[in-house]
Amino acid sequence: MHSDYRSGFTHEEMLKILQHALRRMDSFLNEARPDFIVNHAPVTFVDYLYYLCARYKNTPFLNIRSMKIKNCVRVSTSFFGLPPQIAGRYAEYRKGTESPETDPALREARRVC
Numbered sequence: 001m002h003s004d005y006r007s008g009f010t011h012e013e014m015l016k017i018l019q020h021a022l023r024r025m026d027s028f029l030n031e032a033r034p035d036f037i038v039n040h041a042p043v044t045f046v047d048y049l050y051y052l053c054a055r056y057k058n059t060p061f062l063n064i065r066s067m068k069i070k071n072c073v074r075v076s077t078s079f080f081g082l083p084p085q086i087a088g089r090y091a092e093y094r095k096g097t098e099s100p101e102t103d104p105a106l107r108e109a110r111r112v113c
Helices: 011-032 045-056 084-095 104-112
Strands: 037-040 061-066 073-076
Touching: 011 045, 037 045, 045 061, 073 084
Parallel strands: 037 061
Antiparallel strands: 061 073
16 A cells, blocks of 8 residues: 555646635635634644735734643744744753843743643
């Protein structure tokens, strides 16, 4: 048994599917005019298209991911990688400007881990 990654669609058919999906997304966003979009653990191409459409329309896109600490979630405005808030805090910690003694978040992380 092996995986077959060949598409069942021609290139032209895939473009038509993509165009149709983008038109539907655009129509939905224009009609609903959401204040923001929330997505849980985006992993699909459609999730990414919604993220790009939201950015294009200046609609905040919130990415929710499950955490391993205390069954919590984190919310981020970034689609890929670490949220800017976490990356910034980690960089400060690495520089030595924050410590568990002065930072309540680090203190709590040390307590539960």
